[in-house]
Amino acid sequence: MAKLLMDQLTKTYDNKVTAVENFNLTVEDEEFIVFVGPSGCGKSTTLRMIAGLEDISSGTFSIDGKKMNEVQPKDRDIAMVFQNYALYPHMTVYENMAFSLKLKGMPKAEIKDRVRNAAEILGLMDYLNRKPKALSGGQRQRVALGRAIVRDAKLFLMDEPLSNLDSKLRVQMRTEISKLHQRLKTTTIYVTHDQTEAMTMATRIVIMKDGVIQQVGTPKEVYDQPDNVFVAGFIGSPAMNFFNGRIEGNYFVMGQTKLLIPDSALPEGLDNQEVIIGLRPEHITHKPVKDESTVEVNLDVVELMGSEYMVYATLEGHSFVGRVDANLDLAAGTVFPMAFEMDKARFFNPTTEKRIR
């Protein structure tokens, strides 16, 4: 159980390359924080600074009010799960899980209790005497989790723990980790590049790009109220659609197309301004009644997903994705009226790419 404070955390390599810049974050006890972003955005570096595997160039990091910058990893009371499991190949599953307890000098009986307890939670009882190489990827990942659980540490750090698993197992382990967190309530920081993992597991998401935090918020907040174009495009699958155009009165104008924006949705002072609008695929759809936000488009590709179609089309040079109910008959190459739900549109400044509210 721990409360973390990261204040102006910065990591610079050789005084040249800045991997993380002014990282500010407060993590409350029992939170499940997910750092998400594309490769090289600094999320793993930040995690490694928290773990103590990477020196902090400037700024402070503290756990429960105690400054940790100079504290050795082994004295930070943290447990970490690595991307490629990092199981000790010469030790059995039992020995792998017991290793940290043995180093602490814990009595054998207690070690046995704790390891068995963790093994039971993770369904590893039958594998305790096996070496890691005799386990499947999912089982190895469980052992890695087990090694973290037995520690009863203040803080769990997970560095892309599911990225080596196949997609089905990944979904399964995702729920298992979530259940584990609900059960143990240990403060957790989880790093991933997969926005789905971030959305499904996090209590709060930290979205990073080029070493800088873009937005911090609950999954719902970052999905519904993205602060900038990057967050809007990164969170959600398929990604949000963006259209460059101009506001004229109550209309969004791009080329020959004019779309009516309801008064309530239009931020003030945008008249005659260039803007980017963002619309999620579920907000470009089919409506039985045509109005001033319906546009006839030529369908490039139509993908039937079962309950709905993913519709790929182009409008005024912008390709976009919409979602249409599967009850309709759609075919690629035909013309179809798509309704743009402009009340759901998000407006961004084309220069700064920041959200206009």
Add this chain to the structure above:
Amino acid sequence: MRTKDFAYWLFLAPVLIALTLVVVVPMLLGVYYSFTSWNGINTGEFVGFQNYIDLFKDERFLDSLWFTTKFSVISVILINFIGLSLALIVTSRIKSSSLLRTTFFMPNLIGGLILGFIWQFIFIKVFASVGEMVGMESLQGWLSTTETGFWGLVILMSWQMAGYIMVIYIAYLQGLPKELLEASEIDGASSFQRFRYIVFPLVAPAFTVSMFLTLSNTFKLYDQNLSLTGGGPYNSTEMVAMEIFKTAFMQNAFAYAQAKAVIFFVIVAIIALLQVYWNKRREVEM
């Protein structure tokens, strides 16, 4: 199928022929000669096991065998200990590590004979001068006794081979997954515990290779022995290879020397193979 078989043997042929001509045939001939009274010129008559019976009563041979065994055991331990220590030093995050690597490896580039003469100078002249200056009696008269001759050889051999063995350990140390060391660090291991529980067991394959190389090299040592002590005083630091050489080329007892060589070969082979078998069992697959 036939053409594949043909190509297979065709490509293998150069090696097989070369190996047969320079290794297998000489070895079989050698074994045969050990049962004769060959003197280097005439094959002589077949004498059965006489040479072998004689050599087990030959005190000079048995002494050299015992001396070589003692030398090998101590050298193997020292060389591996020093080699691994050097490897740990140069793979740690120190600045001059590439310079150190080159320096440690350097002795291995000097020929054994030259090294022997260099160390002879050090042991006899430098040790004596230093001993005089600091007033240490034990630094005087090195190489003039069996004891100092023995340790002289051990020091020379360790100094020469440790750098070579270091390179092998470096290769394995650098191949260790970084995450394992980090995981152990987070698990609470001190640097000593990390070495004992993680690094040491995981570089086991390097032990197999290094032990094999050091064992066979120390057992077969000849040129350093020749140039440093020449077997003296009174043949007391004579190792097996030199003893066999003297038997053959100074006493012209070629067949007898051949029998000794066969026994020597069998001993080295058994020790080396046992060692590999025993060490292999400790190795871990990643």
